[in-house]
Amino acid sequence: xxxxxxxxxxxxxxxxxxxxxxxxxxxxxxxxxxxxxxxxxxxxxxxxxxxxxxxxxxxxxxxxxxxxxxxxxxxxxxxxxxxxxxxxxxxxxxxxxxxxxxxxxxxxxxxxxxxxxxxxxxxxxxxxxxxxxxxxxxxxxxxxxxxxxxxxxxxxxxxxxxxxxxxxxxxxxxxxxxxxxxxxxxxxxx
Amino acid sequence: xxxxxxxxxxxxxxxxxxxxxxxxxxxxxxxxxxxxxxxxxxxxxxxxxxxxxxxxxxxxxxxxxxxxxxxxxxxxxxxxxxxxxxxxxxxxxxxxxxxxxxxxxxxxxxxxxxxxxxxxxxxxxxxxxxxxxxxxxxxxxxxxxxxxxxxxxxxxxxxxxxxxxxxxxxxxxxxxxxxxxxxxxxxxxxxxxxxxxxxxxxxxxxxxxxxxxxxxxxxxxxxxxxxxxxxxxxxxxxxxxxxxxxxxxxxxxxxxxxxxxxxxxxxxxxxxxxxxxxxxxxxxxxxxxxxxxxxxxxxxxxxxxxxxxxxxxxxxxxxxxxxxxxxxxxxxxxxxxxxx
Amino acid sequence: xxxxxxxxxxxxxxxxxxxxxxxxxxxxxxxxxxxxxxxxxxxxxxxxxxxxxxxxxxxxxxxxxxxxxxxxxxxxxxxxxxxxxxxxxxxxxxxxxxxxxxxxxxxxxxxxxxxxxxxxxxxxxxxxxxxxxxxxxxxxxxxxxxxxxxxxxxxxxxxxxxxxxxxxxxxxxxxxxxxxxxxxxxxxxxxxxxxxxxxxxxxxxxxxxxxxxxxxxxxxxxxxxxxxxxxxxxxxxxxxxxxxxxxxxxxxxxxxxxxxxxxxxxxxxxxxxxxxxxxxxxxxxxxxxxxxxxxxxxxxxxxxxxxxxxxxxxxxxxxxxxxxxxxxxxxxxxxxxxxxxxxxxxxxxxxxxxxxxxxxxxxxxxxxxxxxxxxxxxxxxxxxxxxxxxxxxxxxxxxxxxxxxxxxxxxxxxxxxxxxxxxxxxxxxxxxxxxxxxxxxxxxxxxx
Numbered sequence: 001x002x003x004x005x006x007x008x009x010x011x012x013x014x015x016x017x018x019x020x021x022x023x024x025x026x027x028x029x030x031x032x033x034x035x036x037x038x039x040x041x042x043x044x045x046x047x048x049x050x051x052x053x054x055x056x057x058x059x060x061x062x063x064x065x066x067x068x069x070x071x072x073x074x075x076x077x078x079x080x081x082x083x084x085x086x087x088x089x090x091x092x093x094x095x096x097x098x099x100x101x102x103x104x105x106x107x108x109x110x111x112x113x114x115x116x117x118x119x120x121x122x123x124x125x126x127x128x129x130x131x132x133x134x135x136x137x138x139x140x141x142x143x144x145x146x147x148x149x150x151x152x153x154x155x156x157x158x159x160x161x162x163x164x165x166x167x168x169x170x171x172x173x174x175x176x177x178x179x180x181x182x183x184x185x186x187x188x189x190x
Numbered sequence: 191x192x193x194x195x196x197x198x199x200x201x202x203x204x205x206x207x208x209x210x211x212x213x214x215x216x217x218x219x220x221x222x223x224x225x226x227x228x229x230x231x232x233x234x235x236x237x238x239x240x241x242x243x244x245x246x247x248x249x250x251x252x253x254x255x256x257x258x259x260x261x262x263x264x265x266x267x268x269x270x271x272x273x274x275x276x277x278x279x280x281x282x283x284x285x286x287x288x289x290x291x292x293x294x295x296x297x298x299x300x301x302x303x304x305x306x307x308x309x310x311x312x313x314x315x316x317x318x319x320x321x322x323x324x325x326x327x328x329x330x331x332x333x334x335x336x337x338x339x340x341x342x343x344x345x346x347x348x349x350x351x352x353x354x355x356x357x358x359x360x361x362x363x364x365x366x367x368x369x370x371x372x373x374x375x376x377x378x379x380x381x382x383x384x385x386x387x388x389x390x391x392x393x394x395x396x397x398x399x400x401x402x403x404x405x406x407x408x409x410x411x412x413x414x415x416x417x418x419x420x421x422x423x424x425x426x427x428x429x430x431x432x433x434x435x436x437x438x439x440x441x442x443x444x445x446x447x448x449x450x451x452x453x454x455x456x457x458x459x460x461x462x463x464x465x466x467x468x469x470x471x472x473x474x475x476x477x478x479x480x481x482x483x484x485x486x487x488x489x490x491x492x493x494x495x496x497x498x499x500x501x502x503x504x505x506x507x508x509x510x511x512x513x514x515x516x517x518x519x520x521x522x523x524x525x526x527x528x529x530x
Numbered sequence: 531x532x533x534x535x536x537x538x539x540x541x542x543x544x545x546x547x548x549x550x551x552x553x554x555x556x557x558x559x560x561x562x563x564x565x566x567x568x569x570x571x572x573x574x575x576x577x578x579x580x581x582x583x584x585x586x587x588x589x590x591x592x593x594x595x596x597x598x599x600x601x602x603x604x605x606x607x608x609x610x611x612x613x614x615x616x617x618x619x620x621x622x623x624x625x626x627x628x629x630x631x632x633x634x635x636x637x638x639x640x641x642x643x644x645x646x647x648x649x650x651x652x653x654x655x656x657x658x659x660x661x662x663x664x665x666x667x668x669x670x671x672x673x674x675x676x677x678x679x680x681x682x683x684x685x686x687x688x689x690x691x692x693x694x695x696x697x698x699x700x701x702x703x704x705x706x707x708x709x710x711x712x713x714x715x716x717x718x719x720x721x722x723x724x725x726x727x728x729x730x731x732x733x734x735x736x737x738x739x740x741x742x743x744x745x746x747x748x749x750x751x752x753x754x755x756x757x758x759x760x761x762x763x764x765x766x767x768x769x770x771x772x773x774x775x776x777x778x779x780x781x782x783x784x785x786x787x788x789x790x791x792x793x794x795x796x797x798x799x800x801x802x803x804x805x806x807x808x809x810x811x812x813x814x815x816x817x818x819x820x821x822x823x824x825x826x827x828x829x830x831x832x833x834x835x836x837x838x839x840x841x842x843x844x845x846x847x848x849x850x851x852x853x854x855x856x857x858x859x860x861x862x863x864x865x866x867x868x869x870x871x872x873x874x875x876x877x878x879x880x881x882x883x884x885x886x887x888x889x890x891x892x893x894x895x896x897x898x899x900x901x902x903x904x905x906x907x908x909x910x911x912x913x914x915x916x917x918x919x920x921x922x923x924x925x926x927x928x929x930x931x932x933x934x935x936x937x938x939x940x941x942x943x944x945x946x947x948x949x950x951x952x953x954x955x956x957x958x959x960x961x962x963x964x965x966x967x968x969x970x971x972x973x974x975x976x977x978x
Binding site for chain 2: 041071072073074075076077078079080081082097098100101102103128131132133134135136138
């Protein structure tokens, strides 16, 4: 959770548009994706996507775009949906999700123009920084006793100390007895 | 210094005081041994602040540190046995997994369609050799307002503010770095305050000698793998940490015929029911998942998607499920069981 | 007016007599108590062998008779503090003849209560875990600390005012009792000769303890109540438990003291020193506490009942109309209202009347401990049928053995240790002007 100098750099990079990556995955559609490829763990990722016709170059509105990645948990591998959106009048869609992966990974963007059957796919690589940061940290039962426990300990020490101090009373009683007997033994009287 | 040695300090102090006074009395009786004292002596004794008294004061005061007994335990919140074991499970990138479950009640019909006792419970019982009548994941049938019932499979909810961990006097039950709650049967003293504290009825006591199959006797007990069970201690669902390490789903999630149980990691925000892998956060918010008795503030890690088995064709008015059985217990000769 | 010396001599005779004269009835009583305890030990061994399965407890009601008896005995232990410490602080002189008995009861009750918890543990062989692995955040550990602190403080507070009386025993009983007993008195009397230089440190120590022991005692039963109060169970999840338990403890403590006082007074002919006034005064205290208990009960049940949150309605039905109703209404009418009335009316405010009230209170308070412990667990946490708990023969046997242990301990104490605080009584009588100064002053306990 410590602030790293690289974080500031990543923010700047994230804002700056890299050269658009255009991948022609099918014959007649072209997807343009604008995003900083470095993203920070725990921060929101914003992937801006522009869909246009490959031949004519016209923007395609009302197209469905879905971002997924492959993940494995408990031995099961599958595609996890990260975000989905529809392109607007200008053919632009914004996909937003929180970055939860701690390693570099590939995100697959599936898109389908309205009226088309079947999706076409594009890929984008993500490099992730800040990956040592633990978002959920379990603290229950792991923490060392807090202030209250120390107060209690202090109180108990004081109370037991007082109790044992009062035992001095009987000891002094015995001592007085010895003093008296000493006087008697040596012939003196109290 | 070992705790038991520190605990002896006050005993030593009190015994010491008694011995000192006894010797005083005896010494005074055989007065021939005493040095003659001048009248001035008594005035010094009057104040009671001779050097010997001071030294005695010091001993007594030091022994007042009875609480030092407990110091060693304060800095070990978890059983040394577990701390020494392999570290917590980690995801890609090295972050510690935060295990959680989502139980999709739309897909749970109490195994009515299967005609068997609930298979999540059966698999758990067999896999963990849970003594009868323990159901570490128990399928409760809850009445719905408006009529009908729903089935609620309830494992240990692995609370983040666990009442059981908070009250345990010896730290036998503890939270792990993965957020799960385990029990060390080697430390449990059987006081059962954790059972009084758990608001979900998820803890089970070994009232008698639990039946132990022969193969279990060879197992090395650890809180991750509660075999063999021992009399006079508490047990519960542990969310299968041994299965997690092996990279598979817990018994209950594997066994569910409708894939209603999702098991996953809050940290990486993914979960699976054996078929699909989902994003936890959007699944929870999109399906209006809730927590059991959330107002109690226990912060469970098991979410429920409301339903009554409608996605697998159950109508809420078909009530009743098969009673759970413990087949493996029959294999143990002379096994003694008890009711819940 | 009788002189101090004469009065003291008579009082000393009365105090020493129980240690010397033992009737046949005493031995029969001891024999019977030992038999009950032997049966209890047999039952306990059976439990150690088979496990807690021999009890009626199960997962859904995991605390039953043992824990109820534990709370009951720890409650009784507040007798000593109230009489000895609070009344001493308040300079209520009338407490002098009964302080010793009260302090005995405290120590014995604490030991009995603690032994009940040992019996309830699933793994008593692991008791040392509490010392070595103890967690300061646990209510059970607070309980262990509080009870051991209170036991130590009570032992110290019992012993110190007893020193002059032990010196009396040392002097009067030398040659008339066995060698070990004579040695015991000699050692414990730590050379007491009644000299002023000896009195001063002892009186100072007693003064420190009398102030310290009051908050310790209050904390003990508060902490015991928090074993239940720190959980989320319906019926237990309330902030009033601390007050309820402390008030109930002092209440049952007074009642037990009245009963033990009456028995000892009759048996050892202490009518001159423990008079009707003592019973009436304790009766007033008992009546005051019935009002306090009623107030606390009303606070808890009226406020909860007005709202009736989930689970509370079920609990109330069980408590007032259902399974526990006999116990509850006996507690309320037989244990609170009736004793209060007995003491309210002058006609019934006699020794016999007060003792009857005390017996009712003790039985009712035991019932209260029981229904508080069991009803709190009766409310189902999840959709299942409420569990029916009833103690088994093992639990009843061990309970009986615990009570027998209590009586036995007191009977033995009475034989071995002085039951009257001679110097305090004489002091009080002098201050009250009932006895006059002597011609010659004789140091207390120095020969006879």
